[in-house]
Amino acid sequence: MPNRSRPGLLVSLFFLGLTLMLPAGIRPGSPDEISVDQVVEKAYQRLVSYQDFGRWQALVISSQTNADRHWQADKIRRVTKRMKFDGGLLDEEILEAVEIENGRTKDITGPYRQQRLERLRKIREEREKARTSDQGPGSGLELSLDDLIPFSEKNRKNYLFKLLGEAELDGERVVLLEARARVKKDFLFEGLFYLSGDSYDLRRLEITPVKTPGFIREFLMEVDLALWQDRLVMKKVRIKIYGRFLFKSIRRIIEEEYSDYQPLN
16 A cells, blocks of 8 residues: 555654443444455555545644543643645644633744744654655654555554444444454554445544553544545544653643645645
């Protein structure tokens, strides 16, 4: 599968193991007697049928919530931005940034914009270093579709697949496919994949990293997908992180919503 990067996945991997809970409404049994291998192959063929992503831009509303032990918000940072991509993050225009704490909202657009400009400069430097080294353009910096979705022939051997039946997602019948790693290895993800019951397009994934550092207790990534001009794009990403180091705990929820996709000239 082409190594096509996706937006919103340029995050530091805090990694941890998590047991996934199945959503309500699951109906047991496999769809229409089709085998799990056939389902994986159909889903893979749909993935590789999409047009190459190329250059594009989207409006993104991003929020980062620092939570207490009950997962109630202590502090929220909400950012509205326009992001541009050419296989990786190309540019980012910060339209508005606010911080919400103790019921008060503070505009932080100016300082946050400067912070992101510096971060974007470092990302470009890292991409250039990777491009000119043996690592490859996305090594260590970005997650590709192939890293997160184990349907390619190369990745299938690392996983055990299981059909969990059918459910309903946003009014559509979906097939539930579980993927579990055979061995614990770095940069592998496992979890639950929601496939269209008619086309086998991937609609949603709920995944966790297979191998995590000891201080990470929980890491869950949820991604909702849609088609835009024969391309697979993200509608929403949600990452839940719980880490503990010595006497300090971190509970964080990161969410990004994507809209207004446009080609980039």
